[in-house]
Amino acid sequence: MYKVLVTDGISDTGLKALFDHPHFIVDRQPTLPTEELKKIIGMYDALIVRSQTKVTEELLQEASGLRVIARAGVGVDNIDVNAATRKGIIVINAPGANTIAATEHTLAMMLSLARKIPQAHQKTSSGEWDRNSFKGVELYKKTLGVIGMGKIGAEVAKRAKSFGMNILGFDPYLTDDRAKKLGITKASLDLVAGESDFITIHTPLTNDTKGLINEEYLQKTKKGVRLINCARGGIIDEKALVRAVQSGHVAGAALDVFEKEPVSDPELLQNPNIIVTPHLGASTVEAQEKVAQEVSAEIIEIFESQSVHHAVNMPQMSGETQAKMQPYLALGDQIGQLVVQLFKKAPAKIEINYYGDLIEEDTELLNRIMIKGILSYHLSDSVNLINALHLLKEQGVSYNVQKNATNKGFANYMELTISQGDEKAKIGATVLNGYGARIVKINQYRIDVKPEEHLLYIKHKDVPGMIGKVGSLLGDYEINIGTMQVGRAAVGGEAIMVLTLDKTLNTNVLQALNLTVGIEEVQLLELENFIPSEPGQIDPQKVESLL
Template sequence: MHTAWHMDAAEFAAARIALGLSQSAIATALGVDQGTISRWESGKVRIPAAIQLALATLKENLEPMPENRRPRILIADPVAPEGIEMLRTAGDVDVNTGLAADTLIGIIGNYDALVVRSETKVTRPVIEAATRMQVIGRAGVGVDNIDLDAATERGVIVVNAPQGNTIAAAEHTLALLMALARHVPQADASMRSGKWDRKNYLGTEIRGKTLGIVGLGKIGSEVARRAVAMEMRVLAHDPFVSAERVRALGVESVDFEQLIMLSDFITVHPPLTASTQGMIGEAEMARMKDGIRLINVARGGIIDEAALVAAVASGKVAGAAIDVFTAEPPRDNPLIGDPRIIVTPHLGASTAEAQERVAVDVAEQIVEVLAGKPARYAVNAPMLAPETLKVIQPYMAAAELLGSVATQLVTGKLESIEIEYYGEIAEHDITPLRASVIRGLLRPISEENVNMVNANLVALSRGWNIEERKRTSHDTFLNLIHVKVGTTESEVTVGGTVEHGHPNIVIINGLDMDLVPEPGTFLLACDNEDRPGMIGRVGTLLGGWDINIQSMQVGRRGRRGRALMAIAVDESPTPEQLGAIEAIDGIYNVRLVRF
């Protein structure tokens, strides 16, 4: 029995592209609408046998695609039409949303550019199949659905739209603040239930009230501007934004403790990292003013959800407004059960203008890249010259490591950064090394993507002044990177090199070290008095807590002077355990570093 052969989605798309026809053109030729073509190529609808025959006829009668073809652009997720129209000026655009992974892999080799939001996963296999790809555009901010390493390896530029939703998120924050102050959703619900109840919804004016902003990045800064315009007193805490930047916004820079104790409203805008997870919990809420109101339009988990529910129930917190949750959509979340907590379904970026803005922003950059111009918001580094890459690449990981260690060792507001390069690496373009240091400085406290394309802009936006010096040689090492970070409270220096292909920390605060970090492990940096028994006391505590010591280095400034114990451990001590170590007589302070 003869079985008819059926063309699949990838084969249909490949045949169409080989003919040099856009989706619109082939739809006209076959007598169907463009939406039908999109559904066929997404694999959602089976391609009729008659269409397969018609396509074969077209192949016989059309000339092959010329070599000087227009670029082809695939839009794999829904984006605003304004962005699509802009892309049509630069190439032939196909809109195929909801593609299965194997279908995407089957057709992606026919395209020069790809546009996605968060739904489509641009994995290594997809990028490896994208043999013509020049640029991938993320219509939004986060790029965790794109394999950046694979893209960079293949020289594919990845761009995003980091400022597209800034205003939308800032305005939503202020909308929730106003709703909290005047009980808007609660009063609305009361009236819809048939009541006319004015006395239970007595509000408060925001003029003259104190707003605390945790995190003064793009969104936090826009919130600050608007709050100042509404005559609020604004306190801000962000140790990685310069004092000049804070003053320019017309707000007061305070430490975290002052902010939580003095504010009438608090809104959080840092990224979700290990250090910001649960940063406002039961203990912090206990130290706040009675009747405090809290807002989170950033990331779920920055405010401890269970602690917030309890604080609202007790009356300590008068109300809260939450747009983001630890699990989305939230299921059986007690935040939703208390009418004093206003909840919205992650609407921070959900405005027509924001969606249009990110689509147009990404489209403009794709047009620029396809024309051979640099992108404004590239999130991965372009290819380096081979001779530079050979020398510099092994040291990029070391530079990032040094920046990360420095950030985790200092306390206080960052004021100065100095980077010195020694040896052969100083004879080459050190832009990638500078970018790697900046990336490392931000890694423990931010999710921002940094590379040599945007490193200077990132540093400038935070008010960082970075001094660099090149030295032809070092007394001890053939190549060395030395990073010095100064803050309002402390100063730290770290030096590193590469040995046997691995980053090696060889200097901490002027003391010789020999640390080869393993990813996922931790370092205890104990500043202590150099006297007998110090190592044993710390080791005994760690052993009692079942924390395994991987290695240890000790540096000292002369006999019985100040010393540094650098203890690499497999498990992270708790804050309480760190406090117990710091309480040992002769220990001045302890810092935990995650590798």
């Protein structure tokens, strides 16, 4: 028998599969004080929570028998995932169960925005009959820009079409074929800005999307545009939005999520043209039942068949495998992150090639780490090793893995290529005995670079003086260079240089480099969750954290 503890208010209907299962005992203890929870947590095999229970490292120290923590929802901010991973506890969530709820809330916000329903209700319920102040606009024949065409964005687009709206969709993974199947027009961010009467946001919050809708972007939008955000706070620069609404350039906004929650900014709360709700996107009876059903079903699968679908972490590897693969796992994550930054767009195809000693190894985990590194650039922490291949398929990206008996000049060598049509980016890497990880190929150029947190990639003409120009310019901006490596395909043609830096660069430095005669391309490449590559110094817990 497996014992499951439920500590927050979760639907009985959603938990029915666990209640009815002969191998599970469900104990409901809502609003249990932390000290009491510590006393009993060691008795349970699984824990189900929503957002109220804080699953801390201190609590997990008492959880001697716990194997699964389930979050009946999406976010796991209340769970110390790293602490759970170190104890070998699987953390699962229910990422797709709120799709319909979030979709319908988005449409409700858009209709409320178009017809000024909350403002009209407030005035009418106060006893004033005012039909002149709330003249709205129709959705029919208007253009809706959807930024983020994942599950929720696609469902919003489908429903908006029933209103007779024209749909422009932006997503780095949106292909022409998928856009055609959805009956929408694939668009750039700038086209969405310039043509849309309404813009709705459905992307995760990442380094790339934080502040995506900023003052500069809002200036590109059509005068009178209306914005809806039921995705994540922080994607819209709230101060810039308020200024745009106050100026009249943006006709109105409807926000369910905010940079800081609960929201208290009076400029947002008291503006008559901004509608606000308290993060209600997933707050429906049906959604709460679905999340409970989803985690209940997965708990049963984990204990009965060891099948995991929605883990946000990874069970610990065996000590032998971990010791052997540590440097390759860290390097695989790094080249995945770097190749997608070099490519500057989402790939349609991923190719992984192994040579030398690596052809004898089980590389399934390494494959997933590279794919996770690529996808995380656009999907942030919504991608993990368990769901990486599923998300890859969902995005319509193909991948191929080959192990080659031919020798590439190294005892071990892996090459990662991503492409879309005729465009491609490639990185080759190895682990040198006694020296650690090295990037030895970028596209067609031979190179020898130790991965570092901040890398500067420069493509330039192979002419005298280029190295001096770059070094002098960075010196003027007080940027310290760690190392500089140069590669070229032919004398006098194009060449590249890759520099390791002590810190990141601001836009002024990058602009100055771009204006330097002879330089064709400049790109700052940065590694998230960076793990140093010195041999013998990789902390196993750091490797576990990237998993």
